[in-house]
Amino acid sequence: xxxxxxxxxxxxxxxxxxxxxxxxxxxxxxxxxxxxxxxxxxxxxxxxxxxxxxxxxxxxxxxxxxxxxxxxxxxxxxxxxxxxxxxxxxxxxxxxxxxxxxxxxxxxxxxxxxxxxxxxxxxxxxxxxxxxxxxxxxxxxxxxxxxxxxxxxxxxxxxxxxxxxxxxxxxxxxxxxxxxxxxxxxxxxxxxxxxxxxxxxxxxxxxxxxxxxxxxxxxxxxxxxxxxxxxxxxxxxxxxxxxxxxxxxxxxxxxxxxxxxxxxxxxxxxxxxxxxxxxxxxxxxxxxxxxxxxxxxxxxxxxxxxxxxxxxxxxxxxxxxxxxxxxxxxxxxxxxxxxxxxxxxxxxxxxxxxxxxxxxxxxxxxxxxxxxxxxxxxxxxxxxxxxx
Numbered sequence: 001x002x003x004x005x006x007x008x009x010x011x012x013x014x015x016x017x018x019x020x021x022x023x024x025x026x027x028x029x030x031x032x033x034x035x036x037x038x039x040x041x042x043x044x045x046x047x048x049x050x051x052x053x054x055x056x057x058x059x060x061x062x063x064x065x066x067x068x069x070x071x072x073x074x075x076x077x078x079x080x081x082x083x084x085x086x087x088x089x090x091x092x093x094x095x096x097x098x099x100x101x102x103x104x105x106x107x108x109x110x111x112x113x114x115x116x117x118x119x120x121x122x123x124x125x126x127x128x129x130x131x132x133x134x135x136x137x138x139x140x141x142x143x144x145x146x147x148x149x150x151x152x153x154x155x156x157x158x159x160x161x162x163x164x165x166x167x168x169x170x171x172x173x174x175x176x177x178x179x180x181x182x183x184x185x186x187x188x189x190x191x192x193x194x195x196x197x198x199x200x201x202x203x204x205x206x207x208x209x210x211x212x213x214x215x216x217x218x219x220x221x222x223x224x225x226x227x228x229x230x231x232x233x234x235x236x237x238x239x240x241x242x243x244x245x246x247x248x249x250x251x252x253x254x255x256x257x258x259x260x261x262x263x264x265x266x267x268x269x270x271x272x273x274x275x276x277x278x279x280x281x282x283x284x285x286x287x288x289x290x291x292x293x294x295x296x297x298x299x300x301x302x303x304x305x306x307x308x309x310x311x312x313x314x315x316x317x318x319x320x321x322x323x324x325x326x327x328x329x330x331x332x333x334x335x336x337x338x339x340x341x342x343x344x345x346x347x348x349x350x351x352x353x354x355x356x357x358x359x360x361x362x363x364x365x366x367x368x369x370x371x372x373x374x375x376x377x378x379x380x381x382x383x384x385x386x387x388x
Contacts, residue, residue, distance in 0.1 A: 038175035041204035049171035053207040061096030061236035072354040096236035114243035133254040176210040191318025193374025216355040288313035293383040322373035345388035353377035
């Protein structure tokens with residue numbers, strides 16, 4: 001009986017040891033898988049990885065699928081958060097032979113953009129309208145172009161200058177859409193407002209962008225990101241690059257005004273020193289204080305918006321700068337009139353609150369005030385109330 005008990009105990013211990021070994025093996029394998037992942041390029045300095053962008057062998061063509069994700073309004077209790085336009089999208093792009101075509105699909109429908117080397121056409125399938133914009137081509141005769149490759153010393157100098165304003169992660173070996181890639185994280189060194197980090201990834205072999213993302217300060221969820229999900233290199237069929245709107249499509253030719261067509265509006269910034277000069281230029285007394293939202297006034301000047309004059313004041317510096325625009329109230333709706341409403345010292349105002357910044361607009365005494373910046377809506381609302 002004792003022998004049976006000892007055998008049972010021995011067997012139990014044996015099974016426990018085997019279980020521990022198996023669990024250890026599974027853990028090690030899982031850890032190795034998470035650590036190794038897909039193939040990654042060799043380690044390089046950021047300057048070397050950037051230099052390879054300029055020296056990479058050009059490709060004959062690129063076709064890719066991508067995804068657009070956004071969390072600009074994440075957690076916002078507003079009808080804007082459920083707007084199909086803000087729920088993300090998917091798309092495809094084809095580039096080759098100096099031509100390109102882009103198709104973006106969202107819950108609102110499909111939009112296509114094509115460039116044939118002479119003009120850009122944007123086709124709105126839902127409204128059956130195509131907008132055509134001519135593009136001036138400044139290339140050399142015969143299509144020849146010069147490709148000036150910066151030196152390593154030049155790139156290192158540029159990165160050193162950039163490091164004064166931003167923290168650069170270096171080139172991180174990664175893998176995006178099955179391609180060996182380098183990723184760099186960039187964050188503002190100071191005065192970043194709500195901006196936390198910008199991520200950019202590119203194909204290590206062909207220097208093609210594969211991912212772009214902007215993160216709010218203190219968040220690991222991107223406010224907006226564009227990621228390639230599948231990519232292919234090689235010649236692109238002509239049919240993939242061409243776009244012909246269906247019969248019955250309304251064609252709208254977009255004309256970009258020349259700098260010489262409106263000489264009276266060429267000087268967008270009027271020389272003005274102090275609030276008195278700006279008030280005279282815009283035709284009303286500006287309210288721009290010396291401090292706003294906790295920042296000192298950096299500049300106050302007059303600007304032209306179409307045929308009207310307005311006062312623009314900036315507070316602070318860098319990405320966290322707060323802008324205050326004052327202009328005569330037109331009495332008609334503005335592009336911000338459809339935004340959710342808030343109260344600014346008892347005055348009805350319109351507010352856009354996102355994870356990267358906010359905008360508040362209201363009118364009082366015949367003047368429309370717009371305050372915007374990469375700051376929280378609460379901070380800008382407090383600033384607006386100090387003006388109302």
